[in-house]
Amino acid sequence: xxxxxxxxxxxxxxVSRVALxxxxxxxxxxxxxxxxxxxxxxxxxxxxxxxxxxxxxxxxVGRGVDLVVYLAVLILFYLVFRTLVRLDKxxxxxxxxxxxxxxxxxNSIKKTAAEEKKE
Amino acid sequence: xxxxxxWIIIPAHNEEKNIGRVLQELLNLTPNIVVVNDASTDKxxxxxxxxxxxxxxxxxxxxxxxxxxxxxxxxxxxxxEIVVHFDADGQMQVKDIAKVxxxxxxxxxxxxxxxxxxDGASKIPWTKKYFILLPAKLFxxxxxxxxxxxxxxxFRALAQKAGQKIEIRQDGMAHATEILDQVRLxxxxxxxxxxEIIYHEYGQSFGKGFKILFDLIIGRLTKK
Numbered sequence: 001x002x003x004x005x006x007x008x009x010x011x012x013x014x015v016s017r018v019a020l021x022x023x024x025x026x027x028x029x030x031x032x033x034x035x036x037x038x039x040x041x042x043x044x045x046x047x048x049x050x051x052x053x054x055x056x057x058x059x060x061v062g063r064g065v066d067l068v069v070y071l072a073v074l075i076l077f078y079l080v081f082r083t084l085v086r087l088d089k090x091x092x093x094x095x096x097x098x099x100x101x102x103x104x105x106x107n108s109i110k111k112t113a114a115e116e117k118k119e
Numbered sequence: 120x121x122x123x124x125x126w127i128i129i130p131a132h133n134e135e136k137n138i139g140r141v142l143q144e145l146l147n148l149t150p151n152i153v154v155v156n157d158a159s160t161d162k163x164x165x166x167x168x169x170x171x172x173x174x175x176x177x178x179x180x181x182x183x184x185x186x187x188x189x190x191x192x193x194x195x196x197x198x199x200e201i202v203v204h205f206d207a208d209g210q211m212q213v214k215d216i217a218k219v220x221x222x223x224x225x226x227x228x229x230x231x232x233x234x235x236x237x238d239g240a241s242k243i244p245w246t247k248k249y250f251i252l253l254p255a256k257l258f259x260x261x262x263x264x265x266x267x268x269x270x271x272x273x274f275r276a277l278a279q280k281a282g283q284k285i286e287i288r289q290d291g292m293a294h295a296t297e298i299l300d301q302v303r304l305x306x307x308x309x310x311x312x313x314x315e316i317i318y319h320e321y322g323q324s325f326g327k328g329f330k331i332l333f334d335l336i337i338g339r340l341t342k343k
Contacts, residue, residue: 081340088337095181095290099189102155106175106193 007046015039121149125201125220126194130186132157135166137209142170144213145205153193154207155186163207183273184294188287195282202277211274215314219276228310230281230302232267233274237313244318251328262335263299267311271295274314281307292327293334 015036022032045052045068052064061067127145131138131154138154145152152172156164158180167174175189187204194202201220205211215233222228235252252269260266273295277285284305289297302309 084337085340091290092288094179095185098177098179098181099185099192102175102177102189103193103196106153106173107196 004046008043011039011043011046121151121216121220122200123149123151124199125149125203126151126153126197126199127203127205127216128187128190128194129154129205129207130157130183130190131155131159131163131167131207132180132183132186133159133161133163134207135159135162138163138207139166139169141205141207141209141213142167142172146170146172148213148216151194151197151199153190155190157181157183157186182290182294183292184287184297185290187294191277191282191287195279199282200279202279202282204273204275204277206273210316210318211272212315212317215274215312216276219274219312219314222310222312223276223278227308229278229307230285230298230309231276232269232309232311233272233314233316234267234269234311235272235314235316236268237311255328258332259296259299262296264303265299265309267299269311271299272314272316274316281305289334289338291331291334293331293338296331296335297338 018027018032018035018039021027022029027035049064052068054064056062056064056067059067061070127149129138129141129145129152142152142154150171152170153175154167154172155175155177156167157177164174164176173193175193177186177189191202191204201223203216203220205216211233219231219233222231255271256267256269259271275298281302284307285298285301287294287297301307
């Protein structure tokens with residue numbers, strides 16, 4: 001099936017990216033192992049989709065593919081939430097820095113403004 | 120002239136058109152003026168530099184709430200006893216400042232909000248009055264438990280104590296609701312005073328209102 005080939009090619013690509021990131025040390029060994037395992041699992045499911053049906057029946061979902069989609073949506077929601085919270089924190093941190101710079105420079109300007117008034 | 124313990128904070132983002140006139144008028148009242156230039160891309164900075172005021176620069180645009188907090192912190196650092204939040208767009212009236220700080224001077228309140236509704240001094244477009252300000256007012260009441268006649272026109276005066284206690288964490292326009300939240304949290308005594316707002320432009324549109332709602336909800340979710 002063509003779809004399997006496309007997906008496998010994509011997974012190989014993804015794993016190669018993970019390996020590259022590990023090589024240039026942007027991710028830790030722990031992250032490297034985690035992501036590699038994740039993509040291998042995805043690859044396994046692509047090659048043997050029947051296995052998902054087995055798990056799906058276990059938890060009471062009709063089709064294996066449905067279970068995968070349910071889980072994917074759940075994980076995505078969680079990740080989006082986490083990203084949102086982190087983004088919010090980053091924004092607030094940027095504000096803190098911008099404020100500190102403004103206040104620091106303002107305090108030095110203060111003198112000139114005060115001198116101006118004396119003249 | 121105002122007491123030298125009163126400081127005026129003006130957040131400014133691309134206000135080259137009106138800020139000169141506003142500063143001119145304010146300087147008749149007090150030299151304690153802090154303009155927080157929130158990374159304007161127009162000539163705001165040049166215009167403000169011509170006046171003998173304190174000019175703080177945000178290197179990156181952080182929004183009105185962030186600019187107000189920066190200005191307030193600066194003023195408190197200068198031992199301000201009353202901090203007034205004022206707009207750069209010329210819609211607020213300089214003559215109202217004395218009225219807004221009066222309750223603090225008389226020890227009747229620690230924070231004073233200007234209201235466009237109390238005596239009908241302001242002419243508000245009716246669509247804005249009923250479809251934006253009324254829902255905002257109700258929302259604030261439910262959300263913060265502080266009931267005001269006006270959602271928030273941005274004109275307010277803070278006693279030193281209120282300025283120290285209130286920390287504006289909402290960088291955008293949601294800060295107005297956040298302040299009410301903190302008024303209740305810190306049990307601050309508040310009062311409303313009628314002020315006149317003369318409209319040049321419409322201000323917060325409906326779409327921006329939703330942006331504020333979104334910010335408040337995210338703020339709630341991520342609050343420590």
